[in-house]
Amino acid sequence: MLIGFRMSIYRNSVWIAKGLMEYTRGGFLSASKNFKASDLEVDCSSKQFLITGSNSGIGKQTAFEVAKRGGTVHLVCRNPVSAEETKKEIIEGTNNENIHVHILDLSSPAAVHKFAIKFAQENNERGLHALVNNAGCMVNKRELTEDNLEKNFATNTLGTYILTESLMPLLLQTGSAEERARVVTVSSGGMLTNKLDPFDLMAENLSPFEGTMAYAQNKRQQVVMTEEWAKKYADVQFTSMHPGWADTPAVRTSMPGFYEKMKDKLRTVEQGADTVVWLAVSNNTAATDPKSSGEFFQDRQIVWKHLPLAWSKSEQADVDLLMDKLNGLHNQFK
Numbered sequence: 001m002l003i004g005f006r007m008s009i010y011r012n013s014v015w016i017a018k019g020l021m022e023y024t025r026g027g028f029l030s031a032s033k034n035f036k037a038s039d040l041e042v043d044c045s046s047k048q049f050l051i052t053g054s055n056s057g058i059g060k061q062t063a064f065e066v067a068k069r070g071g072t073v074h075l076v077c078r079n080p081v082s083a084e085e086t087k088k089e090i091i092e093g094t095n096n097e098n099i100h101v102h103i104l105d106l107s108s109p110a111a112v113h114k115f116a117i118k119f120a121q122e123n124n125e126r127g128l129h130a131l132v133n134n135a136g137c138m139v140n141k142r143e144l145t146e147d148n149l150e151k152n153f154a155t156n157t158l159g160t161y162i163l164t165e166s167l168m169p170l171l172l173q174t175g176s177a178e179e180r181a182r183v184v185t186v187s188s189g190g191m192l193t194n195k196l197d198p199f200d201l202m203a204e205n206l207s208p209f210e211g212t213m214a215y216a217q218n219k220r221q222q223v224v225m226t227e228e229w230a231k232k233y234a235d236v237q238f239t240s241m242h243p244g245w246a247d248t249p250a251v252r253t254s255m256p257g258f259y260e261k262m263k264d265k266l267r268t269v270e271q272g273a274d275t276v277v278w279l280a281v282s283n284n285t286a287a288t289d290p291k292s293s294g295e296f297f298q299d300r301q302i303v304w305k306h307l308p309l310a311w312s313k314s315e316q317a318d319v320d321l322l323m324d325k326l327n328g329l330h331n332q333f334k
Helices: 002-022 025-034 057-068 080-094 109-122 151-174 189-193 211-232 249-254 256-262 269-281 316-332
Strands: 048-052 072-077 099-103 130-133 181-186 236-242 295-298
Touching: 002 025, 002 189, 025 269, 048 057, 048 151, 057 072, 057 080, 057 269, 072 080, 080 099, 109 151, 109 316, 130 151, 130 269, 151 181, 151 211, 151 236, 151 316, 181 211, 181 269, 189 211, 211 236, 211 316, 236 269, 249 256, 269 295
Parallel strands: 048 072, 048 130, 072 099, 130 181, 181 236, 236 295
Antiparallel strands: none
């Protein structure tokens, strides 16, 4: 127990130091000196993109950037009012009328599966060229959904898993040898503070309960899922990424203390969304190479998934257990 406590202190200390150097606005400005503007000079007019949590923050900015490049955008949001407002803003700002709203609560596994199956049927001919798993939450008190699932896990991990698996036939059908369909999952550098724990998915043993720790564990789960999907579905490009510390509505409401301390150093939402957009639309080989499928990106580069000497790597048995449990829950709610 004492070793685990010391390791937790170590991971958090190293992570904070790393974050102050890399995750802030200054970190982005430094990294962006190596960006190629031509990477994002692409025409998306023949492609469809589905973006979850796209009514605010990074998801909204990603949707705007894709629409600006002519892509057909499917906004998947929980709030119908803000979703319609976002649709209007994007159309007015890009002159792209191909913006569609879908109302979905990612914390409801049955609803997610039902939505995905219906979407796949309705878009069988047009296909789906990229799925951006951006929606997420950080609930700071342990809450259970109507399905008796811990709210953070239900939204961040299980909802992402079910949506991706249920849309996989459409993604596989859409892709080609020349250009595979893509799945981009917006994770977080916060996952570096956590080792995968497949035994406590509902955070019952997290005492006292901390939303930031539950969220970090969910983000580690997303990175592991991305790795496993890359092995399972070789004909689709899977990537996870960290947007850095960005000034978004979610950060302001879920982490008010962190926001107040860091608000002058936070990235803009455009900077936070940059790598999401790059992974979803760029033809740069770093984003499309099958060898990079399953990797974790930050500022358009593959980065380590573990801090040095942090003992956060998982045994394959633990990874398999996570995937088996997620698959079982998916089957339960079909």
